[in-house]
Amino acid sequence: MADYLPTSLARADTIAGLAKGLAVLESFDTERQRLNATMAAQRAGITRAAARRHLLTLAHLGYLESDGAYYWLAPKVLRFSGAYMATARLPRVVQPELHRLAARTGLSFSCAVRDGDFVVIVARSAVRESGDRLLAHGVHLGSRLPVHATSTGRVLLAALPDAERTAWLAGAELPRLTAHTVSDALALTAVLNDVRRLDYCLAVQEHELGIEALAVPLRDMRGNTLAALNVVTATNRMPPRELVAQMLPLLQEAARTLRPLV
Amino acid sequence: MADYLPTSLARADTIAGLAKGLAVLESFDTERQRLNATMAAQRAGITRAAARRHLLTLAHLGYLESDGAYYWLAPKVLRFSGAYMATARLPRVVQPELHRLAARTGLSFSCAVRDGDFVVIVARSAVRESGDRLLAHGVHLGSRLPVHATSTGRVLLAALPDAERTAWLAGAELPRLTAHTVSDALALTAVLNDVRRLDYCLAVQEHELGIEALAVPLRDMRGNTLAALNVVTATNRMPPRELVAQMLPLLQEAARTLRPLV
DNA sequence: TAAATTTGCGCGATGATCGCACAACAACCG
DNA sequence: CGGTTGTTGTGCGATCATCGCGCAAATTTA
Numbered sequence: 085m086a087d088y089l090p091t092s093l094a095r096a097d098t099i100a101g102l103a104k105g106l107a108v109l110e111s112f113d114t115e116r117q118r119l120n121a122t123m124a125a126q127r128a129g130i131t132r133a134a135a136r137r138h139l140l141t142l143a144h145l146g147y148l149e150s151d152g153a154y155y156w157l158a159p160k161v162l163r164f165s166g167a168y169m170a171t172a173r174l175p176r177v178v179q180p181e182l183h184r185l186a187a188r189t190g191l192s193f194s195c196a197v198r199d200g201d202f203v204v205i206v207a208r209s210a211v212r213e214s215g216d217r218l219l220a221h222g223v224h225l226g227s228r229l230p231v232h233a234t235s236t237g238r239v240l241l242a243a244l245p246d247a248e249r250t251a252w253l254a255g256a257e258l259p260r261l262t263a264h265t266v267s268d269a270l271a272l273t274a275v276l277n278d279v280r281r282l283d284y285c286l287a288v289q290e291h292e293l294g295i296e297a298l299a300v301p302l303r304d305m306r307g308n309t310l311a312a313l314n315v316v317t318a319t320n321r322m323p324p325r326e327l328v329a330q331m332l333p334l335l336q337e338a339a340r341t342l343r344p345l346v
Numbered sequence: 347m348a349d350y351l352p353t354s355l356a357r358a359d360t361i362a363g364l365a366k367g368l369a370v371l372e373s374f375d376t377e378r379q380r381l382n383a384t385m386a387a388q389r390a391g392i393t394r395a396a397a398r399r400h401l402l403t404l405a406h407l408g409y410l411e412s413d414g415a416y417y418w419l420a421p422k423v424l425r426f427s428g429a430y431m432a433t434a435r436l437p438r439v440v441q442p443e444l445h446r447l448a449a450r451t452g453l454s455f456s457c458a459v460r461d462g463d464f465v466v467i468v469a470r471s472a473v474r475e476s477g478d479r480l481l482a483h484g485v486h487l488g489s490r491l492p493v494h495a496t497s498t499g500r501v502l503l504a505a506l507p508d509a510e511r512t513a514w515l516a517g518a519e520l521p522r523l524t525a526h527t528v529s530d531a532l533a534l535t536a537v538l539n540d541v542r543r544l545d546y547c548l549a550v551q552e553h554e555l556g557i558e559a560l561a562v563p564l565r566d567m568r569g570n571t572l573a574a575l576n577v578v579t580a581t582n583r584m585p586p587r588e589l590v591a592q593m594l595p596l597l598q599e600a601a602r603t604l605r606p607l608v
Numbered sequence: 609t610a611a612a613t614t615t616g617c618g619c620g621a622t623g624a625t626c627g628c629a630c631a632a633c634a635a636c637c638g
Numbered sequence: 639c640g641g642t643t644g645t646t647g648t649g650c651g652a653t654c655a656t657c658g659c660g661c662a663a664a665t666t667t668a
Contacts, residue, residue, distance in 0.1 A: 097648085099403045100624065101363025101656075106407055109426065117433035122614075133658055136616080141361045145368055146461065153615085157430045159459050159466045164371065165427035166466075166488030168419045171379035197421050199408065204421050204428075225487060226428030359617085362655065363625075384645075395627055398647080415646085 101138075104130050108138045109147065109161075118154045165226055174311060175207040177345045178302070181338050182209035185315070189334065192316045194223070195302065196236040201256060202228040203237045206311065232258045232272060233265050235287040235299035236312035242279035243301055243309035249276065264289040284332055288324050295319065298327050300335045304346050311346075313339055363400070366392050370400045371409060371423075380416045427488055436573060437469040439607040440564070443600050444471035447577070451596065454578045456485070457564065458498040463518060464490035465499045468573065494520045494534060495527050497549040497561035498574035504541035505563055505571035511538065526551040546594055550586050557581065560589050562597040566608050573608075575601055 111127035112119060119127065125135035139155050142148040146160040169175055175195070182193040186209035196203040205227045223229070231237030241249060253269045260267040266275055279285045288296040299314035315331045322330070373389035374381060381389065387397035401417050404410045408422040431437055437457070444455040448471035458465040467489045485491070493499030503511060515531045522529040528537055541547045550558040561576035577593045584592070 097399045097402045098406060099363040099367060099399055101361040102367030102400060102403050103407060105361060105364030105367065106409070112433070113429050114432045120615085131658055132615085133617080134656080137359050137656080138361055138364060140359050141364050144360060145365060147368070157426070157433060159430065159434070159436075159468050160461050161426040161430050162466050162468065162488030163461075163490065164419070164423040164488075166486055166490060167375050168421065168423050169486045169488065170376045171374070171419065172421070174421075199422050199425075204424050206421050206424065224428055224431045226424030226426070226431065228425065228428060382646085393627055394646085395648080396625080399625080 104128065104134060105138045105142060108135060109142060112148075112155075112157050118156045120154050124155070169225070172206070174346060177342060178207045178311070178313070179209070181342055182207055182313075185209070185334060185338060186211055189315070189331070191331070193313065194236065194316065195311050195313050196229075196234075196240070197311045198231055198237065198240040199228070201231055203231050203234055203240065203312070204228055229291060230259065230261065232256060232267070233261050233287070233291045234314075235285045235297040236314045238276060238279050238285040238287065239299045239301050239312040239314075240309065242276045242285070261291055262289055262293050264293075266290065284328075284335070286324055286328055289319060296322075296324055296327060298331050298335065300332070300339050302339050302342060302346060305344060366390065366396060367400045367404060370397060371404060371419075374410075374417075374419050380418045382416050386417070431487070434468070436608060439604060440469045440573070440575070441471070443604055444469055444575075447471065447596060447600060448473055451577070451593070453593070455575065456498065456578065457573050457575050458491075458496075458502070459573045460493055460499065460502040461490070463493055465493050465496055465502065465574070466490055491553060492521065492523065494518060494529070495523050495549065495553045496576075497547045497559040498576045500538060500541050500547040500549065501561045501563050501574040501576075502571065504538045504547070523553055524551055524555050526555075528552065546590075546597070548586055548590055551581060558584075558586055558589060560593050560597065562594070562601050564601050564604055564608060567606060575604075 107128040107130070108124050111124055116123065116127065119139075121132050121136040121139060124139055125132040128135060128138075130138075139148060139150070143150045143155060147158055148155045149158045150156075174197070178195045182195060185191075185193045190211055192210045193208070194205050195207040196205050198204075205223060205225055208223070208225055210223075229237065231241060241252070244252065253273065256269070258267040258269065258272065259265075266272050275285075284298065284300045286296070286298050291297075295316060296319050297314050297316045299312045301309040302311040302313050303309050313335050315327070315335060317327060369390040369392070370386050373386055378385065378389065381401075383394050383398040383401060386401055387394040390397060390400075392400075401410060401412070405412045405417060409420055410417045411420045412418075436459070440457045444457060447453075447455045452473055454472045455470070456467050457469040458467050460466075467485060467487055470485070470487055472485075491499065493503060503514070506514065515535065518531070520529040520531065520534065521527075528534050537547075546560065546562045548558070548560050553559075557578060558581050559576050559578045561574045563571040564573045564575050565571050575597055577589070577597060579589065
């Protein structure tokens with residue numbers, strides 16, 4: 085949804101039509117894959133007539149397909165991720181290292197950055213266990229996972245300046261995703277302090293039952309945290325303690341190797 | 347450079363701001379990764395002042411990052427591909443089959459659809475040969491490859507109704523990418539007729555030297571060609587004739603298996 | 609069949625977007 | 639070193655694209 089907060093009033097240079105159109109495009113997500121004008125309007129927070137015009141425009145440009153009444157995402161939207169993946173430095177340098185780690189260990193590795201309340205997967209090397217795809221099988225490039233319940237998200241939150249972290253915590257929702265999710269701001273603060281101290285984060289079954297993950301920050305030479313690297317596995321395949329013992333050194337080494345490159 | 351059709355602006359019920367904003371966003375590609383207002387303006391075909399406003403809007407919404415003068419794509423653009431991949435039927439059902447093929451053969455398989463002069467990769471299973479990544483290493487999900495010089499592209503062109511094919515050929519550019527690229531409309535017509543007759547396409551070193559690919563159409567139960575499946579390998583690893591002999595049956599079987607699912 | 613609800617879309621009013629134009633800055637050079 | 643030329647940032651009034659109202663058609667419900 086568009087937020088034109090009056091923080092900086094000089095921001096009159098915004099194209100409303102573009103903001104609305106992207107809000108419409110964003111309202112197609114995992115839950116709502118097919119929308120008509122009415123539904124798109126309420127999801128994007130605009131009027132039905134406006135939603136219709138924006139949907140028609142997006143369909144004409146090829147980003148949506150339509151049967152006349154309903155609209156859904158067209159493959160053309162992949163153009164943006166293709167361009168991002170081809171040009172952005174981060175995924176380009178991180179990807180080979182993730183492949184190396186996956187080949188060496190047989191586990192799945194990802195690299196994520198934060199976007200608001202979510203982390204976005206920008207690189208990933210999933211192991212392909214013939215037959216069973218138990219492991220976070222819905223996680224693609226570009227997947228968005230809640231920042232408070234993921235190892236990568238917490239590493240990225242822990243890297244925020246105190247003021248920013250506090251501000252975020254004040255406005256965050258922290259939904260409980262499993263029985264193990266830390267969904268209380270105070271408890272999460274304590275967790276984040278631990279992450280800062282230890283410089284890694286272990287998240288066991290907080291996002292999905294049976295799944296655990298271990299993340300470390302990826303910093304540049306000036307010490308800015310640019311992203312988080314993590315490894316994901318099933319709890320019944322490797323107990324948490326063993327995960328840390330075996331994988332933390334590998335992740336830290338990868339982060340060190342990548343440091344001059346990112 | 348690909349001109350973005352001005353016809354879209356002529357159509358009633360189109361939001362000009364949205365069309366321009368997306369043209370601006372599209373002007374970031376592999377060649378031009380960082381743009382300032384002037385460059386974006388000329389690439390998107392709008393005035394500098396307008397480009398500036400649209401860039402600012404996109405940056406505020408989080409789709410672009412900026413240092414004040416230059417702009418580049420932010421990871422948030424992956425949101426669209428994430429949504430597409432999670433919801434679209436085609437990649438969801440095709441992906442596992444591609445993995446199976448790759449695991450069985452040790453070669454790389456893709457699924458592509460057409461978008462204008464390009465094919466868009468919507469699913470892919472690349473083999474990860476430890477160390478050497480000779481194989482079309484720049485091809486990601488969402489990559490766009492020229493339709494006339496790729497096996498998948500030709501399968502998709504061959505499936506067009508005659509009128510549409512002729513119209514496309516009349517306006518197409520057919521750039522020569524290697525010494526082997528068929529870049530003449532008449533010759534391409536002959537190739538496409540062969541593809542129709544054989545119901546597969548072999549493209550040897552037409553897109554990239556040392557690379558060959560074999561594609562078959564993926565049809566639904568009503569006979570509509572929805573996409574193309576292909577396998578890519580190095581010419582020195584498997585001679586063209588052998589590629590067809592060994593891989594064509596597998597691709598055809600995969601297409602048959604997927605037919606009721608797509 | 610009628611009533612209730614949803615959807616498609618035309619239309620005139622209005623305010624968002626347009627690009628001109630000028631100032632500030634940078635680069636080049638005679 | 640000052641003059642000249644090219645580039646960039648952005649304010650401003652005019653204009654035309656966008657707004658959402660509201661009706662009619664389509665669809666659903668009773």
